[in-house]
Amino acid sequence: MSIEVLNISKNYGEQKALDQISFSIKKGEIVGFLGPNGAGKSTLMKILTTYISSDEGEAKVNNFDINLESKSVQKSIGYLPEHNPLYLDLYVREYLSFNADVYKVAKTRIEEVIQLTGLTPESNKKIGQLSKGYRQRVGLACALLHNPEVLILDEPTTGLDPNQLVEIRELIKNIGKDKTVFLSTHIMQEVEAICDRVIIINKGKIVEDKNLKTLVKEQTNQIITIEFDKIISKEDFNQFNNLISIDHINDTVLELTFESKTDMRPILFDFAQEKGLKILQLNLKNRNLEQIFREKTSKK
Template identity: 75%
Template sequence: MSIEVQNITKSYGEQKALDNVSFSVKKGEIVGFLGPNGAGKSTLMKILTTYLNADEGTASVNGHNVATTQKDVQKSVGYLPEHNPLYLDLYVKEYLAFNADVYNVSKSRIDDVIALTGLTPESHKKIGELSKGYRQRVGLATALLHNPEVLILDEPTTGLDPNQLVEIRDLIKNIGKDKTVFLSTHIMQEVEAICDRVIIINQGKIVTDKNLEKLVTEVEEQVIEVEFDQEIASELLASLENIANYKNVQGTVWELTFNTEKDMRPTVFDFAQNNGLRTLQLNSKSKNLEQIFREKTKK
């Protein structure tokens, strides 16, 4: 496993930030780590990168224990914190050269990460002259200097405009072809575009850990929106198989909720035919990641 977390607990005074958290991440996965503000995301990331110690439990990255073999963890992890610390008065290559000395890697690696992160057009500038998007690229380039097997990214697209967001998103997805990526974000579209798997944390506890595709397709109920060609008595809808709820949206449009994963559209169509009705529209309404997130994190 690239990342292994077992029964991690961390408190700040009486406030428990992480409460018996456990999960693992396989090599090559891109995992989205989601949760409301204060849920414990950054705390866990700081533990995995050795910036903080857990109160209880164990964690390892690439087989290295984060508490007892910190140097080995730091060598195998690339970390981009939420507030990307940069020296704005340094030139891009100057800053990367400084970090290359810290990591004790060859200066030839600088040109490699500049090309990889798309920094070439701006590499002659001071960091303070760069846009927010290019500053994030500098942070990613720094995290990649020592060619780590695991990238841990804390809110990598915060504050970016839509164009910059897409650029950084595509960059992370490209990097993820060769590395394990563990990233936190509040942007659901980002997770849907990049990630293979989603872990949702709420109030310090893991509430969901699933493959992204399964998460949005495995539902315990099905919602169908149907428009009939004429008004219908609500009592008639109660006879539908597996019906759990029915709500009049507007006029002859109804929202029908069934407590089954079975596709109920043929059943609704047959119901209309049997009752002398025509269906003007008949759509299955699947939940998106944002709706699932709200359900899992509501108090």
């Protein structure tokens, strides 16, 4: 296993940031780590990188114990923290050269990571002159200098424009072809585009851990958008025991969420006929990760 986490807990005073977290990640997986603000994502990543220690539990990265072999852990991972720490007055190559000395890697590796991360057009500039997207590339290049087997990326696309988002996503996906990638993000489309598997955390506990395709496929909830020719109240839907929620888009358009493996659209046609209503539109929305995330993290 590239990452093994067993019953990790962390408290900040009376607040429990992590509560008995356990999971493992195989070599070559790209795993998205999701959760609301304050759920404990950054805390766990800091523990895995040995930046902070846990209060309870054990973890191994590349078979190195985070408590007993912290130096070996640090050498075997590449870490891009949420707030990418860069020396803005240094040139790109100068900054990478400095870090190459820290990691004790050959200077030839600098040109390799510059090409790998698409930094070549901007590589002769000072870091302070770069856009946010290229600064993220510098952070990734630095994380890759020593050719680590595991990459831990905390919010790697925060603050990027849509074009930069696509570029960094493709970069991470390509890197993940021969490395294990563990990344946190708030952008669900990013996870759907990059990751093989998703771990969702809420209030310090794991609430979901599955292959992404399996997770979406297994969901039984249906979201149906329906428009009638006249206003209808929520009370008219009381006959549906499997109706989870009703959202009014406007007076005559509703979004209905059912818990059912049976297609509810024919049943809604019969319902409309009984009520003397005409259906102007009826659409079954494809369930996506964002909807699953909301359901998993909104539970009390």
